[in-house]
Amino acid sequence: MRRILLLLALLSGTAAAETVPVYPGPGTLLRLSESAEVTRLPDEVRATLRYEAREATPAAAQAAVNRAMTAALETARGAPGVTASTGAYGTYRQEDPPRWVASQSLNLRAADQSALLDLLGTLQSRGLALAGLEHGLTRDARRTARQEAAAMALDALRRRADALAAGIGMRVERIAEIDLDAGDAPSPRPMMAAMARGAPVPVAQAEDIVVTASAQAVVVLVPR
Numbered sequence: 001m002r003r004i005l006l007l008l009a010l011l012s013g014t015a016a017a018e019t020v021p022v023y024p025g026p027g028t029l030l031r032l033s034e035s036a037e038v039t040r041l042p043d044e045v046r047a048t049l050r051y052e053a054r055e056a057t058p059a060a061a062q063a064a065v066n067r068a069m070t071a072a073l074e075t076a077r078g079a080p081g082v083t084a085s086t087g088a089y090g091t092y093r094q095e096d097p098p099r100w101v102a103s104q105s106l107n108l109r110a111a112d113q114s115a116l117l118d119l120l121g122t123l124q125s126r127g128l129a130l131a132g133l134e135h136g137l138t139r140d141a142r143r144t145a146r147q148e149a150a151a152m153a154l155d156a157l158r159r160r161a162d163a164l165a166a167g168i169g170m171r172v173e174r175i176a177e178i179d180l181d182a183g184d185a186p187s188p189r190p191m192m193a194a195m196a197r198g199a200p201v202p203v204a205q206a207e208d209i210v211v212t213a214s215a216q217a218v219v220v221l222v223p224r
Contacts (some may be wrong), residue, residue: 026222027173027220027221027222028170028220028221028222029176029218029219029220029221030161030164030165030218030219030220030221031216031217031218031219032157032160032161032164032216032217032219033157033214033215033216033217034153034154034156034157034160034214034215035153035212035213035214035215036149036150036152036153036156036212036213036214037149037210037211037212037213038145038148038149038152038210038211039208039209039210039211040137040141040145040208040209040211041208041209042135042136042137042207042208042209043111043137043138043141044109044110044111044135044136044137044138044141045109045110045111045113045116045133045134045135045136046107046108046109046132046133046134046135046136047107047108047116047120047130047132047133047134048087048105048106048107048108048130048131048132048133049072049105049106049108049120049123049124049128049129049130049131050103050104050105050106050128050129050131051065051068051069051072051103051104051106051127051128051129052065052101052102052103052129053065053068053101053102053103054094054099054100054101055099055100055102056099056100057100058091058093058100058102060100061091061099061100061101061102062091062102064102065089065102065103065104068126068127068128069086069104069106071126072084072106072123072126072128073086073106075119075122075123076106076108076119076123079110079115079116079118079119080112080115081110081111081112081115082108082109082110082115082116082119083108083109083110084106084107084108085106085107086104086105086106086107087104087105087106087107088103088104088105089102089103089104089105090102090103090104091103105131106123106128108120111138120133135207135209136209137209137211142211145211146182146211146213147182148211149182149211149212149213150180150182150213150215152213153180153213153214153215154178154180154215157215157217158172158175161175161217161219165219165221168221169223169224170221170222170223170224171221171222171223171224172219172220172221173220173221173222174219174220175217175218175219175220176218176219176220177217177218178215178216178217179215179216179217180213180214180215181213181214181215181216182213
């Protein structure tokens with residue numbers, strides 16, 4: 001029994017020696033959080049088109065897709081301010097009626113909505129189907145909006161900490177810890193897209209995008 005008690009005493013002493021206070025010194029800890037948001041008008045419009053071919057052999061189906069996408073890329077590259085890239089490519093066998101189906105998507109981005117919509121009309125007239133159309137923010141615009149929202153959240157957090165401290169006769173000595181979350185990229189604003197080949201170009205109206213940020217902090221308060 002003495003050996004067990006001695007062992008427990010040694011273990012207890014070791015644990016106590018390894019326990020280091022996270023916030024040493026006097027003071028009262030205040031944990032709080034704030035969030036902020038900014039709105040931005042979309043500065044980019046994106047579209048996805050798809051071309052599909054059905055033929056008796058996989059080679060014939062893929063060849064038809066390749067011809068259509070080569071021509072579509074050449075046309076897109078000639079459109080001012082439009083960036084084009086190819087997307088998913090696939091082939092499968094259809095049983096009823098038996099045939100091979102091949103398809104590929106085309107992704108387009110532009111700052112000028114009018115230029116992109118004109119291009120969509122041309123490509124749809126050549127057999128490409130519009131699969132999606134949405135407004136969004138460019139990378140630089142997202143980064144700037146996040147930074148602004150984060151600064152607003154931090155400012156609101158500091159002002160709230162000062163007000164709470166004053167309300168209980170204390171003051172903010174320091175901010176011991178900050179956790180800043182600038183949020184994910186804002187979701188693009190999808191618009192209805194016509195899927196039928198040769199369909200008319202859709203009407204597109206941009207909507208403001210909200211970018212948010214939140215801040216959590218541990219604040220050390222001391223008497224005035």
